[in-house]
Amino acid sequence: MKSLDEYLRDAEQAHGHLCAGQVLGVRMAMLGLEKLGIDDPHGNREDRKRLITFVEIDRCATDAIGVVTGCRLGKRALKFRDWGKMAATFVDVTTGKAIRIAARESSKALARTMHPELESRNQQQMLAYREMAEDDLFATRWVKVEMPAEEFPGYKGERIVCAECGEGINFRREIQRNGRVLCRACAGERYYEPL
Ligand SMILES: [Zn+2]
Ligand SMILES: [Zn+2]
Numbered sequence: 001m002k003s004l005d006e007y008l009r010d011a012e013q014a015h016g017h018l019c020a021g022q023v024l025g026v027r028m029a030m031l032g033l034e035k036l037g038i039d040d041p042h043g044n045r046e047d048r049k050r051l052i053t054f055v056e057i058d059r060c061a062t063d064a065i066g067v068v069t070g071c072r073l074g075k076r077a078l079k080f081r082d083w084g085k086m087a088a089t090f091v092d093v094t095t096g097k098a099i100r101i102a103a104r105e106s107s108k109a110l111a112r113t114m115h116p117e118l119e120s121r122n123q124q125q126m127l128a129y130r131e132m133a134e135d136d137l138f139a140t141r142w143v144k145v146e147m148p149a150e151e152f153p154g155y156k157g158e159r160i161v162c163a164e165c166g167e168g169i170n171f172r173r174e175i176q177r178n179g180r181v182l183c184r185a186c187a188g189e190r191y192y193e194p195l
Contacts, residue, residue: 001030001033001034001039001040001067004026004027004030006065007026007029007064007068008022008023008026009171010068011025011026011064011067011068012134013164014066014067015060015063015064015067018115018126019060019122019126020060020122020125020126020129021059021061021064022059022060022061022063022064023064023125023126023129023130024060024061024064024086024103024125024129024137025060025061025062025063025064025065025067025068026065026068027062027129027130027134027137027138028061028064028088028103028138029053029064029065029067029068029069029088029090030064030068031101031134031138031140032053032069032088032090032099033051033068033069033090035090035099035140036051036090036097036099037092038050038051038092041068041069041071042069042070043154048070048094049093049153049154050067050092050094051069051070051071051077051090051091051092051093052071052078052079052091052093052147052151052153053065053066053077053079053088053089053090053091054070054079054080054081054087054088054091055078055079055080055081055090055138056081056082056083056084056085056086056087056143057081057083057084057085057086057087058080058082059074059086061086061101061103062080064089065078066078067093069090069153075153075175076151076152076153076155077153079151080091085102086102086103087100087101087102087103088100088101089101089143089145091147093147096123096144096145097142098142098144098145098152099140099141099142099143100140100141100143101138101139101140102121102138102139102140103137103138103139104136104138104139106136107128107132107136107137108125110128110132110136111124111125111128111129111132112124113128113129114128114132114157115127115128136162138158148172150171151170151171152191155171157170157172158172160172160174161181162174162181162182162183162186163180163181163182163186164180164182164183164186165183165185165186167183169183175187
Protein backbone atom coordinates (compact mmCIF):
# COMPACT_ATOMS: atom_id res chain seq x y z
CA MET A 1 0.00 0.00 0.00
CA LYS A 2 1.18 3.52 -0.72
CA SER A 3 1.50 6.18 1.98
CA LEU A 4 -1.24 8.70 2.77
CA ASP A 5 0.75 11.43 1.02
CA GLU A 6 1.27 9.35 -2.10
CA TYR A 7 -2.41 8.48 -2.34
CA LEU A 8 -3.33 12.12 -1.75
CA ARG A 9 -1.14 13.12 -4.68
CA ASP A 10 -2.85 10.54 -6.88
CA ALA A 11 -6.27 11.64 -5.65
CA GLU A 12 -5.53 15.32 -6.26
CA GLN A 13 -4.51 14.54 -9.82
CA ALA A 14 -7.59 12.45 -10.53
CA HIS A 15 -10.05 14.78 -8.81
CA GLY A 16 -8.64 18.11 -9.96
CA HIS A 17 -7.96 19.61 -6.54
CA LEU A 18 -6.98 18.67 -3.03
CA CYS A 19 -9.77 19.12 -0.49
CA ALA A 20 -10.96 17.80 2.85
CA GLY A 21 -13.09 15.25 1.03
CA GLN A 22 -10.01 13.77 -0.63
CA VAL A 23 -8.28 13.34 2.71
CA LEU A 24 -11.38 11.72 4.18
CA GLY A 25 -11.84 9.42 1.19
CA VAL A 26 -8.21 8.34 1.04
CA ARG A 27 -8.11 7.56 4.76
CA MET A 28 -11.44 5.74 4.61
CA ALA A 29 -10.30 3.54 1.73
CA MET A 30 -6.88 2.86 3.29
CA LEU A 31 -8.59 1.78 6.50
CA GLY A 32 -10.98 -0.47 4.59
CA LEU A 33 -8.12 -2.18 2.76
CA GLU A 34 -6.15 -2.55 5.96
CA LYS A 35 -9.10 -4.16 7.77
CA LEU A 36 -9.61 -6.60 4.91
CA GLY A 37 -5.89 -7.36 4.67
CA ILE A 38 -5.67 -6.28 1.05
CA ASP A 39 -2.28 -4.70 0.61
CA ASP A 40 -2.37 -3.58 -3.00
CA PRO A 41 -5.65 -3.60 -4.92
CA HIS A 42 -3.74 -2.36 -7.97
CA GLY A 43 -1.28 -5.26 -7.73
CA ASN A 44 -1.72 -8.70 -9.21
CA ARG A 45 -4.78 -9.87 -11.11
CA GLU A 46 -6.16 -11.84 -8.18
CA ASP A 47 -6.03 -8.89 -5.78
CA ARG A 48 -7.60 -6.57 -8.34
CA LYS A 49 -10.65 -8.82 -8.49
CA ARG A 50 -11.00 -9.27 -4.76
CA LEU A 51 -12.56 -5.96 -3.87
CA ILE A 52 -15.97 -4.43 -4.44
CA THR A 53 -16.74 -1.06 -2.87
CA PHE A 54 -20.16 0.40 -2.13
CA VAL A 55 -20.19 4.19 -1.77
CA GLU A 56 -23.13 6.04 -0.24
CA ILE A 57 -22.47 9.56 -1.50
CA ASP A 58 -21.35 11.22 -4.73
CA ARG A 59 -18.99 13.83 -3.38
CA CYS A 60 -15.24 14.53 -3.41
CA ALA A 61 -14.44 11.58 -1.15
CA THR A 62 -15.99 9.17 -3.65
CA ASP A 63 -13.33 9.98 -6.24
CA ALA A 64 -10.58 9.44 -3.68
CA ILE A 65 -12.04 6.07 -2.69
CA GLY A 66 -11.96 5.05 -6.34
CA VAL A 67 -8.32 6.10 -6.66
CA VAL A 68 -7.14 4.12 -3.62
CA THR A 69 -9.22 0.98 -4.18
CA GLY A 70 -9.00 0.91 -7.96
CA CYS A 71 -12.75 0.17 -7.94
CA ARG A 72 -14.54 1.90 -10.78
CA LEU A 73 -18.13 2.24 -11.83
CA GLY A 74 -17.31 1.10 -15.36
CA LYS A 75 -15.72 -2.06 -14.02
CA ARG A 76 -18.77 -2.78 -11.88
CA ALA A 77 -16.50 -2.85 -8.83
CA LEU A 78 -17.79 0.48 -7.51
CA LYS A 79 -21.44 0.40 -6.49
CA PHE A 80 -23.27 3.65 -5.84
CA ARG A 81 -26.09 3.83 -3.32
CA ASP A 82 -27.42 7.37 -3.40
CA TRP A 83 -28.05 7.83 0.32
CA GLY A 84 -26.22 11.11 0.89
CA LYS A 85 -24.07 9.59 3.63
CA MET A 86 -20.32 9.87 4.01
CA ALA A 87 -19.83 6.13 4.23
CA ALA A 88 -18.54 3.20 2.22
CA THR A 89 -18.53 -0.57 2.52
CA PHE A 90 -15.53 -2.57 1.36
CA VAL A 91 -16.25 -6.17 0.38
CA ASP A 92 -13.64 -8.89 -0.10
CA VAL A 93 -15.48 -11.22 -2.47
CA THR A 94 -12.99 -14.05 -1.97
CA THR A 95 -13.64 -14.31 1.77
CA GLY A 96 -17.07 -12.67 2.01
CA LYS A 97 -15.74 -10.31 4.67
CA ALA A 98 -17.09 -6.78 4.50
CA ILE A 99 -16.54 -3.67 6.55
CA ARG A 100 -18.66 -0.52 6.52
CA ILE A 101 -16.88 2.68 7.45
CA ALA A 102 -18.73 5.92 8.14
CA ALA A 103 -17.28 9.33 8.89
CA ARG A 104 -18.31 10.40 12.38
CA GLU A 105 -20.55 13.44 12.48
CA SER A 106 -18.50 14.72 15.45
CA SER A 107 -15.31 14.85 13.34
CA LYS A 108 -16.32 18.21 11.84
CA ALA A 109 -16.55 19.90 15.24
CA LEU A 110 -13.35 18.20 16.36
CA ALA A 111 -11.54 19.55 13.28
CA ARG A 112 -12.51 23.08 14.31
CA THR A 113 -11.12 22.66 17.81
CA MET A 114 -7.89 21.09 16.51
CA HIS A 115 -7.04 23.97 14.19
CA PRO A 116 -8.81 27.17 15.24
CA GLU A 117 -5.82 29.14 13.87
CA LEU A 118 -6.76 28.27 10.29
CA GLU A 119 -9.26 30.50 8.57
CA SER A 120 -11.38 28.39 6.33
CA ARG A 121 -13.28 25.34 7.41
CA ASN A 122 -11.87 23.40 4.45
CA GLN A 123 -8.31 24.17 5.59
CA GLN A 124 -9.15 23.16 9.16
CA GLN A 125 -10.65 19.91 8.00
CA MET A 126 -7.94 19.17 5.47
CA LEU A 127 -5.26 19.28 8.13
CA ALA A 128 -7.30 17.78 10.97
CA TYR A 129 -8.50 14.83 8.89
CA ARG A 130 -4.86 13.93 8.22
CA GLU A 131 -3.96 14.00 11.89
CA MET A 132 -7.12 12.78 13.59
CA ALA A 133 -7.12 9.40 15.32
CA GLU A 134 -8.90 6.71 13.35
CA ASP A 135 -11.58 6.24 16.01
CA ASP A 136 -12.33 9.96 16.15
CA LEU A 137 -12.71 10.11 12.40
CA PHE A 138 -14.55 6.90 11.60
CA ALA A 139 -17.06 4.43 12.93
CA THR A 140 -16.38 0.95 11.59
CA ARG A 141 -18.53 -2.15 11.63
CA TRP A 142 -18.17 -5.63 10.14
CA VAL A 143 -21.20 -6.37 7.99
CA LYS A 144 -22.59 -8.98 5.66
CA VAL A 145 -23.34 -7.93 2.09
CA GLU A 146 -25.62 -10.11 0.00
CA MET A 147 -23.99 -10.41 -3.41
CA PRO A 148 -26.14 -12.14 -6.02
CA ALA A 149 -24.30 -13.40 -9.11
CA GLU A 150 -25.38 -10.44 -11.25
CA GLU A 151 -23.61 -7.99 -8.93
CA PHE A 152 -20.16 -9.43 -9.67
CA PRO A 153 -17.99 -7.62 -12.21
CA GLY A 154 -17.57 -10.63 -14.49
CA TYR A 155 -21.25 -11.60 -14.63
CA LYS A 156 -22.32 -12.79 -18.05
CA GLY A 157 -26.08 -12.90 -18.18
CA GLU A 158 -28.83 -12.86 -20.70
CA ARG A 159 -29.74 -9.49 -22.18
CA ILE A 160 -33.47 -8.85 -21.91
CA VAL A 161 -35.48 -6.56 -24.17
CA CYS A 162 -38.13 -4.30 -22.65
CA ALA A 163 -41.62 -5.15 -23.93
CA GLU A 164 -42.54 -1.44 -23.95
CA CYS A 165 -39.59 0.58 -25.33
CA GLY A 166 -37.59 -2.21 -26.96
CA GLU A 167 -34.34 -1.20 -25.28
CA GLY A 168 -31.95 -3.89 -24.02
CA ILE A 169 -31.44 -4.48 -20.29
CA ASN A 170 -28.42 -6.10 -18.68
CA PHE A 171 -27.69 -7.58 -15.26
CA ARG A 172 -31.24 -8.61 -14.36
CA ARG A 173 -32.42 -5.06 -13.93
CA GLU A 174 -35.73 -5.85 -15.65
CA ILE A 175 -39.04 -5.81 -13.79
CA GLN A 176 -42.01 -8.19 -14.20
CA ARG A 177 -45.27 -6.27 -14.36
CA ASN A 178 -48.62 -7.90 -15.17
CA GLY A 179 -46.93 -10.65 -17.09
CA ARG A 180 -44.73 -8.28 -19.11
CA VAL A 181 -41.01 -7.73 -18.83
CA LEU A 182 -40.22 -4.03 -18.52
CA CYS A 183 -37.21 -1.80 -18.03
CA ARG A 184 -37.23 0.37 -14.92
CA ALA A 185 -38.19 3.48 -16.87
CA CYS A 186 -41.23 1.87 -18.44
CA ALA A 187 -42.14 0.33 -15.07
CA GLY A 188 -42.47 3.86 -13.68
CA GLU A 189 -39.05 4.63 -12.19
CA ARG A 190 -38.25 7.28 -14.79
CA TYR A 191 -35.98 10.14 -13.82
CA TYR A 192 -36.88 11.93 -17.06
CA GLU A 193 -40.05 12.82 -18.96
CA PRO A 194 -40.00 12.41 -22.75
CA LEU A 195 -40.77 15.72 -24.49
ZN1 LIG B 1 -13.02 18.04 -3.83
ZN1 LIG C 1 -38.65 0.18 -21.46
